[in-house]
Amino acid sequence: MKNDRIIGQVKRVNGPVIEVMGITDAMMYELVRVSDENLIGEIIKLENETAIVQVYENTTGIAPGDPVYGAGIELSLELGPGMIGTIYDGIQRPLEEIRKISEIYIERGISVPSLNRDTKWHFIPTAKAGERITGGAILGTVQETERIKHKILVPPEERGVIESIVAEGEYTVEEPIAIIRRGEETKELTLMHRWPIRVSRPVKQRLPLDLPLITGQRVLDTLFPVAKGGTVAIPGGFGTGKTMAQQAIAKWCDADIIVYIGCGERGNEITDVLTEFPKLVDPRTGRSLMERTILIANTSNMPVSAREASIYTGITMAEYYRDQGFHVAVMADSTSRWAEALRELSGRMEEMPAEEGFPAYLPTKIAEFYERAGYMETLSDRTGSVTIIGAVSPPGGDFSEPVTQHTKRFIRCFWALDRGLANARHYPAISWLESYSEYLGEMSVWWEEQVSPAWQQDRAEIMELLHREVRLQQVVKLVGPDALPDTQRFVLDVCSLFKNSFLQQNSYDKIDMFSVPQKQVKMLHIIVTYWLRGSEAIKRGATLVKLRKMKVYQDIIKMKFTVPNDDLSHLDTIEARLERSLSQLESVYA
Amino acid sequence: MPSTGKSKEKALLHGREYIGVDKIDGPLIFIRNTHPVGYRELVECVDAKGAVRLGIVLETSKEMVVAQIFEGTSGLTMPDTRVRFSGEPLTISVSEEMLGRVFNGLGHPIDGGAPPRGDLEMDANGMAINPTARQYPRDFIQTGISTIDGMNTLIRGQKLPIFSGNGLPHNELAAQIARQSKIRGSDTGFAVVFAAMGVKHDVARFFTRSFEESGVLENVALFLSLADDPSIERLITPRTALTLAEYLAFERDMHVLVIMTDMTNYCESLREISTIRGEIPSRKGYPGYLYSDLAELYERSGMIKEHKGSITSLPILTMPNDDISHPIPDLSGYITEGQIVFEREMDGRGIYPPIAGLPSLSRLMKDGIGEGMTREDHPHLASQLFAAYSYVKDVRNLASVIGEEELTPLDHIYLDFGKEFEQRFVSQRKDEDRSIEQTLDIGWEVLRVLPVEELHRITEEEIEKFYGK
């Protein structure tokens, strides 16, 4: 960059961490360029005349004495129309554009603007000249994708009187669209503005969380619901299904916008999302899922420092759309890789480690991240939310390690993946014993009002049964199942039915991949009915075998695959048939 | 990779030779007061006898440069060692002529032949593939091994490691895969790039002989850094091998199978360096960047849009103490696209290949099987075999406590199924090359042990067509 000033010279290179000497004026978190290769970096520590810079690109070849240029601004994002449907790296460089320059591989020192400078957006002003406005106010709108009407916001720290605003028309992100005056000063506003990634965007106030984020995954919505604006951790060893769960949620949840952060994970998983999402149709809007998705990819073989930044890049974008009044869901896969990046950088800076080599500030960083979630009243008096769903990859699948433990302190919903379930191909392998949701109380209100008054009771019934099953299984392990009376074996039977035909959900099946709330409630009710009335029948003398031989039993097993979301009438038929069959059975033993 | 601003002055400095080093510690050398040396620059180190050893710069500052020497520092003296910095990263000269040859970890021939003519100089460290340039892998590779083809399908461009243990037949399996692998309906075979890190001579010989016997040796490039070579060389060996693989796949449109063994030795060398440098360890003394370092290797496989070639990689690692939660298998599992896990107990019962049913997984399987790719019944059949075998494991556990007599009649049937499954489906000869149809048919045969009501994962049409035969 031409206007950059030289702030110092490289003194020492240790991987992505560079010591810079001769510093006189430099700012904390300032964006810098290293050497004439123009590698992007950020100042992360200042001390006397040296600065520590973390470099977001491979530092091969950087030598002592190389110049370091300061950009005079903090590492920040360009926020404006054009982000939806785009795939960025950890510091908001558009990967498709980079590919046009360097083909297969990501070469160093490539500089491409985050938002396309040539695209013309159709801007419709809503604010008028003469109006007094404050930060976060809406100047007008741009139809970013068919389904996303982007609101053009006054940058949060600006305010004043609109001196002029352009007429409806086509503008690039750099052309001025309004001039505001504050005292003697005037300022041009454009469709985009910058915001530093490490600073959360201001809001008016936090609101109580009372809406669920419907994920379409039965085990989550029915057993461990999360609120819009809530925080969730999905911990699990390798291959237990964190990515699958996050992708399923990204596809089917009822958020307006998805920010999917691939943080230190596989390249092919990003490619998978890139190839699949554009083809998938959002059942709510009939539009391609890519029209609500932003992807951030820092794969495991990209520089670790950009991995550290990718999380902040993602959350800042989410906040920006929240400020426009959207519900945004952030998937971070995996926060452990981010924590490990912190550890690596900390180690290279020779900081004192705390547990397992992680820096002592790890919990603070985790807390700061999850605190950026919430259901908010925005500066422009709208409401919007950011929900954070973070995957955690504990070494050896052991949840007692520092990242899982600290994360647990700051999240309110815990979807624990279980190796045993995953090995048995019970997917999603979410443990019903270890998982919890602190949002359950608030969410019950919504479910009962909006979906079914029986929700809470049915849910409680089945949860109790699942816990009873654990105790019974212990007995079975000692004496075998045959030793149990039918009333108890029926518990095992119903639990296995519930696991197979309700909890297990196949992400690859066209019908089963997501379930609308109504379908979930009805399926749950059918199984609970089978349990309650079935136990009655057994008490009267019916046998387990008889119950299982009921024709409708096979329908219940298959209902998740056979009943489509847009026509649930068949579930009512199944329920009626179940009631009838049970009555018949009871009458035999009456 | 472009080299840094090459002024004349810099070029002159790069030719400069420093006589004497300030410290030697394990494979590391330390030199004070040099010209500004670039991070990861190639280092040439000449010992008292005039032999040249290569290394790279690990850390550079005004005061001191630290470099690691791949051929080891044994025999180096502080005053007589001469050091030159090349001003460039380590590159490997690659060409198709390297197929059929044997090299050391740095790509120098050790088969007595002349160095092959190079076609391209490529950076040994590679670069991150842009995810938008990747092609999602989908093509089924038939390995002829039922447990793999049927239940943990290998896909062209996948990275699928073998998690084994000392003394288990992972080499036999890898060689069998290399011999038998083919894409159905195409007769282009695979070029094999083989990297050996710290393995014994007889292992290297076993592979060479196996390639020789199947007549594919001219399609194989071997990079050997054996147990008695300096352990530091193991760090560069897989990078050299992968650089050739990248060249063959993406410059020469070939389908390349990369076998790397034993990743455990590689990781141990990494730990060694890290310890000498006094870095803060994470688990079991391994450096915190072990994950990223392994990812740099494993992520080099895949397929690229608009390129015909592919890199499929089959890293082999031995789990210390057979412990899958040890950092090496654990971190590998977090990077690779599934894993083939060996079970000592099955090996003990004489089952080959001793592939554990439940912990093994191929994550790319879903898009590569089924109608038009393998056979329409494949997805459900595999899913049913998994489910049933998983139940067998439960029943066996139960039986070990309460005794077989106490089991229900159905559980007894499951035990029979388990036996059939292991003996007919899993077990096969080391030279047995089953077609996917054979594999699936055997799958149905063993499923027939179970009553039809137990087949929850199979549709009625499939039952009619395949089970009912």
Ligand SMILES: Nc1ncnc2c1ncn2[C@@H]1O[C@H](COP(=O)(O)OP(=O)(O)OP(=O)(O)O)[C@@H](O)[C@H]1O
């Ligand atoms: N809901 C599901 N439906 C079908 N298959 C699933 C489901 N969840 C997981 N799987 C299977 O498990 C495999 C591993 O899942 P996934 O990639 O999500 O694991 P992960 O926890 O993200 O692992 P890692 O930590 O290594 O990234 C998938 O490739 C798929 O085969």
Ligand SMILES: [Mg+2]
């Ligand atoms: Mg994952």
